[in-house]
Amino acid sequence: MAKKKKKKKTGAQTVFDYRRDSNRFFTHLAAHYRQRDRKQVAIRCEVDIVLRNGRLVDNGRASIKNLSAGGALLTNFSLEKKILPAKPFRIKLRMLNKEFKGITVACLPVRIEVEDGFGIGVKFQDISVEV
Numbered sequence: 001m002a003k004k005k006k007k008k009k010t011g012a013q014t015v016f017d018y019r020r021d022s023n024r025f026f027t028h029l030a031a032h033y034r035q036r037d038r039k040q041v042a043i044r045c046e047v048d049i050v051l052r053n054g055r056l057v058d059n060g061r062a063s064i065k066n067l068s069a070g071g072a073l074l075t076n077f078s079l080e081k082k083i084l085p086a087k088p089f090r091i092k093l094r095m096l097n098k099e100f101k102g103i104t105v106a107c108l109p110v111r112i113e114v115e116d117g118f119g120i121g122v123k124f125q126d127i128s129v130e131v
Contacts, residue, residue: 038068039068043063043096045094047092048092049079049084049089049090051088058079062075071122089109092104107122110122
């Protein structure tokens with residue numbers, strides 16, 4: 001039985017192989033890395049856990065551990081009823097630190113973290129400032 005000779009790739013075929021593989025690689029990277037840099041902070045907030053229909057499920061306090069232009073990681077939750085719904089919900093933050101007082105942010109939970117204690121990663125949807 002004769003062995004088949006391996007066909008030598010032309011330059012164009014190699015470029016297309018690289019392009020196909022690099023697209024797959026960058027798609028993989030985009031799925032696993034944040035869109036924006038995060039800064040470590042310690043901002044206290046009041047939080048409301050609200051269903052999509054507007055019904056308040058729970059409220060209390062939390063801390064923003066890290067922050068970016070598009071979202072944050074909330075930790076140190078202290079909720080009155082200690083409830084997070086199994087239905088889709090939103091989180092409303094009212095910042096309490098003096099330099100951020102009056103800032104309210106409507107957020108969409110996008111990730112739950114349990115490695116370094118409990119935390120919820122949120123994406124900012126709407127920001128309002130009271131002066």
